[in-house]
Amino acid sequence: MTAPTFTQPEAGAVDLGQPGADENDAVAGELAHIIRDASTNAPRSRQSHIGPSEVGDTCDRKIAYKLLDWDKANTGNDPLASIIGTGFHGWAEEAFSRPELGGRFIVEQRLTIAPPLMPGGSCDLYDRLHDRVIDWKVVGDSVMRKYKSEGPRRKYVVQANVYGLGWEFLGYKPREVALAFVPRTGYLSGLWVWKQPYDRQVALDALRRMYTIRDLIIALDPEANPAMWSLIPADPGWDCKYCPYFKPRSTDLSEGCPGNLPPKNPTTAQAKAA
Ligand code: SF4
Incomplete structure (x- = not known):
């Protein structure tokens, strides 16, 4: 993993075009930039091994990405x-x-x-x-x-x-x-x-499942055969938007998972489709 780098926000990089914007927004933008950068490079954010907080996730594919320390596709969430x-x-x-x-x-x-x-x-x-x-x-x-x-x-x-x-x-x-x-x-x-x-059995079952997913990765080898990602079961849900590997409308699972989120308002979506 490469060492974290910090980039200063460019002068004038904050958009002051919105109604009511003034130089205070520029100050806020700079502070927010530094906060986001520190958060992105915090040890917890850069942890590469799967941890106890992740091993019980219901999505096998998310665990597989994590076990492979796959590049994150979704890094823009508010920290x-x-x-x-x-x-x-x-x-x-x-x-x-x-x-x-x-x-x-x-x-x-x-x-x-x-x-x-x-x-x-x-x-x-x-x-x-x-x-x-x-x-x-x-x-x-x-x-x-x-x-x-x-x-x-x-x-x-x-x-x-x-x-x-x-x-x-x-x-x-x-x-x-x-x-x-x-x-x-x-x-x-x-x-x-x-x-x-x-x-104890809850913990042992979670570890056994982790090793099963590890074995599936070894058998399918999605690093060498990206198409194999589709054979690793996914469990899309409301929280896909927080998943580090979420990439809306992705058709290449090696770049990110689309999550197959249901439309926010099915009635509206159907009306538009009609
Ligand atoms: S985006 Fe959703 S379905 Fe895809 S890997 Fe993440 S949690 Fe699983």
């Missing part, structure tokens, strides 16, 4: 939500490390899971009093409502249990996994926790 989440994680790391807590919590522990394919990851929190694995999720209002009514995404449940397995490898005996959802735009009173007993 702010992720930056705010990272900021909260840093704050929580300090808060839960305070000596007053008597070492009850182990924070940001590096866990070895399944090297070399998935070396491991850093677990947000382990509560030694309850042998509970805790993962912070900083989310917006609509997502919080969705998870409260439907339950959290499967990949988060897998992630928490994969961490549990990592803690077992370290000699701990996790009994519970928890996802602590922090409202990104709300108040602390809106903190919501989902939890269930630790289930």
Whole structure:
């Protein structure tokens, strides 16, 4: 992987043509450019191995791209939500490390899971009093409502249990996994926790699936035969737009996956097609 480079925004690169634009917009544009550049080159963004947060994704093709460290097709997503989440994680790391807590919590522990394919990851929190694995999720209002009514995404449940397995490898005996959802735009009173007993089998099944996808990659060799990408099953959904390999209307899966997103408004789409 090449070293990250930073390019200064060109003077006057910000479009001041929009109504109400002034030099403050140019200042905002420059700040936003620096923030986006730092986010793009953050270690987490440049991580090449698959991690616990990705191994439970429902899309085999996305996992295959990740296992091959494929070039990302979708790099333009707004990074702010992720930056705010990272900021909260840093704050929580300090808060839960305070000596007053008597070492009850182990924070940001590096866990070895399944090297070399998935070396491991850093677990947000382990509560030694309850042998509970805790993962912070900083989310917006609509997502919080969705998870409260439907339950959290499967990949988060897998992630928490994969961490549990990592803690077992370290000699701990996790009994519970928890996802602590922090409202990104709300108040602390809106903190919501989902939890269930630790289930080692969930983690083992996820690792077995990862190795099955690895074997499929070896058998199909999409690097040498790009047409073979189509034989790796995809699971398109509403979140394809956040997938690093999403490329709208792509007809070449080696360049990116079209995701086959359903139209936003099927009624309108049908009317236009008629
Ligand atoms: S764009 Fe959607 S369907 Fe394609 S690899 Fe990503 S998650 Fe899977």
